[in-house]
Amino acid sequence: MKFSSEFRDPELARGVLTAIARTVAEIGATAERPVRIMEICGGHTHAIFRNGIDRLVPEGLEFIHGPGCPVCVLPMARVDEAVRIARLPGVVFTTFGDAMRVPGTLGSLNQAKAEGADIRMVYSPLDALELARRLPDREIVFFGLGFETTTPSTALTIRQARDEGVTNFTVFCNHIAVTPPLRVLLEDPHMLLDGFIGPGHVSMVIGTRPYAFIANEFGKPIVVAGFEPLDLLQSVLMVLRQIRDGRAEVENQYARVVPEAGNPVALAVCDEVYEPRRSFEWRGLGEIDRSGLRIREAYADFDAERRFEIGYGARSAADPDGCACGEVMTGRLKPFQCPQFGTGCTPRMPLGALMVSSEGACAACYQYGGQRRPEPVG
Amino acid sequence: MCLGIPGRIVEISDPTRKLATIDVAGVRREVNVMCIEGDAPLDTLVGAWVLIHVGFAMSRIDEEEARATLDILAQMGEAEDEVAAMRASERMLGAER
Ligand code: SF4
Numbered sequence: 001m002k003f004s005s006e007f008r009d010p011e012l013a014r015g016v017l018t019a020i021a022r023t024v025a026e027i028g029a030t031a032e033r034p035v036r037i038m039e040i041c042g043g044h045t046h047a048i049f050r051n052g053i054d055r056l057v058p059e060g061l062e063f064i065h066g067p068g069c070p071v072c073v074l075p076m077a078r079v080d081e082a083v084r085i086a087r088l089p090g091v092v093f094t095t096f097g098d099a100m101r102v103p104g105t106l107g108s109l110n111q112a113k114a115e116g117a118d119i120r121m122v123y124s125p126l127d128a129l130e131l132a133r134r135l136p137d138r139e140i141v142f143f144g145l146g147f148e149t150t151t152p153s154t155a156l157t158i159r160q161a162r163d164e165g166v167t168n169f170t171v172f173c174n175h176i177a178v179t180p181p182l183r184v185l186l187e188d189p190h191m192l193l194d195g196f197i198g199p200g201h202v203s204m205v206i207g208t209r210p211y212a213f214i215a216n217e218f219g220k221p222i223v224v225a226g227f228e229p230l231d232l233l234q235s236v237l238m239v240l241r242q243i244r245d246g247r248a249e250v251e252n253q254y255a256r257v258v259p260e261a262g263n264p265v266a267l268a269v270c271d272e273v274y275e276p277r278r279s280f281e282w283r284g285l286g287e288i289d290r291s292g293l294r295i296r297e298a299y300a301d302f303d304a305e306r307r308f309e310i311g312y313g314a315r316s317a318a319d320p321d322g323c324a325c326g327e328v329m330t331g332r333l334k335p336f337q338c339p340q341f342g343t344g345c346t347p348r349m350p351l352g353a354l355m356v357s358s359e360g361a362c363a364a365c366y367q368y369g370g371q372r373r374p375e376p377v378g
Numbered sequence: 379m380c381l382g383i384p385g386r387i388v389e390i391s392d393p394t395r396k397l398a399t400i401d402v403a404g405v406r407r408e409v410n411v412m413c414i415e416g417d418a419p420l421d422t423l424v425g426a427w428v429l430i431h432v433g434f435a436m437s438r439i440d441e442e443e444a445r446a447t448l449d450i451l452a453q454m455g456e457a458e459d460e461v462a463a464m465r466a467s468e469r470m471l472g473a474e475r
Contacts, residue, residue: 008446043381050454096432097463123460123467124433126410134474146432149382153434156412160395201382204429204437227381228450257429257437265413266436358456 008230016233021058023240029060036062036192037239038185038331040178041199042069042359043227049364051229057236064331065361067181067285068199070146071098072353072360073329075281076317078174079104081310085141085172086117088308092135094128095143097121098357103350105317125157125171132161132169141304144173148205151175151293152266155273158295158302170304173295175274178202179210180291181282185330186218193331195239197232198224200254207262208250215248226254273299277312283319283353284326325352328361335365342366382429382436383451383460384444385409390420398423402430403448405461407468411435 029035039045045065048054054063067073083106086093093109100110100121113119118138122128125142132140144154154171161169178199185191198211203224214222221242225235235253242249252258273296280292294312295303305311319325323345324338335341335354345351347363354362385402396412398420411420414428414435427444428435439447451457 008449046454047450097466120470121463121466122470123407123463126408126433127467127471130471131474134471149431149436152413152436153410153432156410156434201429201431201436228446256443257439263413263436265415358454 008228013230013233016230016237017056020061020233020237020240023237023244024058024060027060027240027244031059034060034062035194035240035243036064036331037195037197037236038064038066038193039197039225039232040066040068040182041197041202042072042357042361043201044197044199044225044232045069045361046359046364047227047229047232049368051232052368053229053232053236061236061240064193065328065335065364066196067185067282067329068147068178068202069354069357069359069361070150070176071102071357072325073176073181073282073284074099074102074145074174074353075283076104076319077281077313077315079108080106080315080317082109082143082172083107083112083117085304085308085310086112086119088139090137091118091139091141092131093117093119093141093143094122094131095119096123096145099143099145101350101356102353103320103356125154126160129157129161129166129169132166133164136168138168139307140169142169142171144171144175147176147178147199147202148266148270149201151274152205152263152270155269158273158299159269161302162299167301170302170307171295172304172310173274173293175293176280176282177276177291177293178206179213180288181285182214184285184288186214186220188330190332191330193220194243195220196222197235197239198222198250200224200226200231200258203252203254203258203262205263205266208252208258208260209262211250215250219248221248221251223251223253224258226257272296280312284329320351323352325354325362328354335362338362381451381456382431382447383457384427384439384447385430385435386444387411387423387426387428387435389424393420396420398435400428400430400435402464403457403461405464407433407464409433409435414438
């Protein structure tokens with residue numbers, strides 16, 4: 001392990017690692033009975049594998065990779081609807097690049113593009129709106145994807161389109177909220193999570209209060225963390241100390257970016273443009289109450305579900321046979337324990353969505369080989 | 379998509395639409411600054427470091443934080459990807475002018 005090059009301040013990192021080891025020992029956790037911490041955000045998952053943090057911490061500490069990669073939890077049925085919209089005559093379908101390779105039962109958007117659908121990658125929903133201005137005779141549809149970090153940008157773009165009277169721009173809304181699946185995981189009697197590392201950038205928008213139920217109702221600690229390896233280590237230590245001391249609180253390690261109340265402008269525009277759906281499907285987790293957003297009636301003209309009469313849930317699609325995405329997502333299996341890992345499922349030819357984005361647990365594990373193999377001592 | 383990228387506000391390019399030109403790792407692009415506007419006049423944002431998500435400045439950060447974040451993103455290969463996505467999007471739009 002190239003330890004020193006991975007950390008800005010190796011001495012500090014070493015100190016935190018020592019404190020982590022001591023605290024794990026004080027808790028009495030062992031390889032057989034580990035303390036389990038879920039990092040919710042896919043960016044953290046990537047950083048943990050990238051920096052080999054899972055191998056630097058003691059055996060008695062296990063990371064469970066959470067549902068915080070929006071591309072990974074996008075259900076097959078919605079990918080299929082995206083492909084159907086993209087194939088409609090006159091439509092230009094715009095999307096973030098990440099979503100191009102997500103497999104659905106009709107193939108991926110990449111395949112649909114190869115077959116002639118007009119699908120274009122954009123960096124920002126603003127670029128999709130700009131395309132609508134430049135191509136007034138075409139229907140521009142934007143694939144609205146992501147958690148609360150990207151949800152406000154889509155909302156602001158929709159509002160901009162309305163203010164300018166743009167009539168050929170709609171959003172296929174698949175925005176989701178980060179906390180509802182956590183409740184589902186916490187209510188699962190088979191789930192053995194001891195604490196959480198909270199997402200940094202989502203929290204910059206929603207603040208730290210939406211996590212209160214994790215501490216208050218379920219008695220588990222959560223620490224909102226930044227993205228530097230040292231941020232992650234410090235946050236892990238903060239979670240461990242709470243566990244050792246029998247505390248359950250929402251702590252904020254990333255206060256330099258995350259205000260307790262979040263971003264009021266972003267929250268207000270989201271509330272104006274979207275309303276919660278009764279439920280929304282998550283790949284590997286199933287339908288989750290009030291976990292997805294739809295566009296409000298007041299902005300119906302910008303809703304692709306209404307414009308193309310798709311709605312939600314009209315057609316379902318089962319995950320492919322033999323993939324263990326659900327088990328990996330809920331922490332029951334490690335990525336490399338899936339029978340398809342590295343054989344039927346690789347980043348080049350993903351079978352499951354966790355293999356698509358670099359924030360997906362399987363892709364990160366594959367890329368960095370971050371599995372805990374028993375290593376001979378000495 | 380979820381990791382933001384730091385950039386520095388160069389000028390306010392369209393006050394009505396709340397757009398600013400931002401320098402992101404040497405590349406310039408227009409970004410919406412409504413979420414970080416606050417009460418001060420827009421012009422006071424020039425020179426500020428911000429965290430950008432998919433074309434929207436979502437948070438003001440200090441210079442040290444910006445540099446540290448850029449380093450991390452560069453290590454992860456994410457900074458390159460973000461800039462490449464910005465450029466590709468711009469090229470795509472350029473072809474439709
Ligand atoms: S290896 Fe592929 S199929 Fe198996 S859990 Fe990971 S993404 Fe799903």
